[in-house]
Amino acid sequence: MIDMLTVITGPMFSGKSIELIRQVNRQKIAGKRVIVFKFSKDNRYSQTEASSYDGMSTWAIPVTTSEDIVARVEPDHEVVVIDEIQFFNDPVIELLLGYVQQGKEVIVAGLNLDFRAKPFFFHGGTRTMADLMVHADSIHALHAICTYKNGHICGLPATRTQRLRDGQPVSSDDPIVQIGSQESYEARCIRHHSVPQAKSV
Ligand SMILES: [Zn+2]
Numbered sequence: 001m002i003d004m005l006t007v008i009t010g011p012m013f014s015g016k017s018i019e020l021i022r023q024v025n026r027q028k029i030a031g032k033r034v035i036v037f038k039f040s041k042d043n044r045y046s047q048t049e050a051s052s053y054d055g056m057s058t059w060a061i062p063v064t065t066s067e068d069i070v071a072r073v074e075p076d077h078e079v080v081v082i083d084e085i086q087f088f089n090d091p092v093i094e095l096l097l098g099y100v101q102q103g104k105e106v107i108v109a110g111l112n113l114d115f116r117a118k119p120f121f122f123h124g125g126t127r128t129m130a131d132l133m134v135h136a137d138s139i140h141a142l143h144a145i146c147t148y149k150n151g152h153i154c155g156l157p158a159t160r161t162q163r164l165r166d167g168q169p170v171s172s173d174d175p176i177v178q179i180g181s182q183e184s185y186e187a188r189c190i191r192h193h194s195v196p197q198a199k200s201v
Helices: 016-029 047-054 066-072 092-101
Strands: 005-009 034-039 060-063 079-083 105-110 138-141 160-165 184-188
Touching: 005 016, 005 092, 016 034, 016 079, 016 105, 034 066, 060 066, 066 092, 079 092, 092 105
Parallel strands: 005 105, 005 138, 034 060, 034 079, 079 105
Antiparallel strands: 160 184
């Protein structure tokens, strides 16, 4: 049986893009016609610049909305692949389920949780990875390694993404999406994931 919808999910540093590339390579070996997208806040970036941002190979087309995807997918594309799906808008869900109905294989990778360990809502919307996972034939739930240090590195499986500013955990009222700002991130296990409550005003 062919996996028509494959979802790769987990925190930052869990190898989602690497698994996505592995899946794409398998499809290419099989001779399938594959089209690969990655999210870009600014789709004027060249493909090379987009790839240096996170290491995705240069064949990923930088796009911003589901409309950008519609404009580029052709009838004879057999496999549609999208990295960083959580940054797209809600309509991308129905679009991808529609491709599956048409007989295309769909492979996506993205964050399940935001830095607070709450479901990561798609851009400006109400949908999450869960809306794809319920339809998935194959789910790869990846873990990173907790890099919390207290004399030594924790090293336990990490299911969460820790956001830090100046080395300290940011509070729960920090904006969800912070592209290109000065935050840093670490993978953390549940015990070492920290989100201080915002101070009440
Ligand atoms: Zn830990």
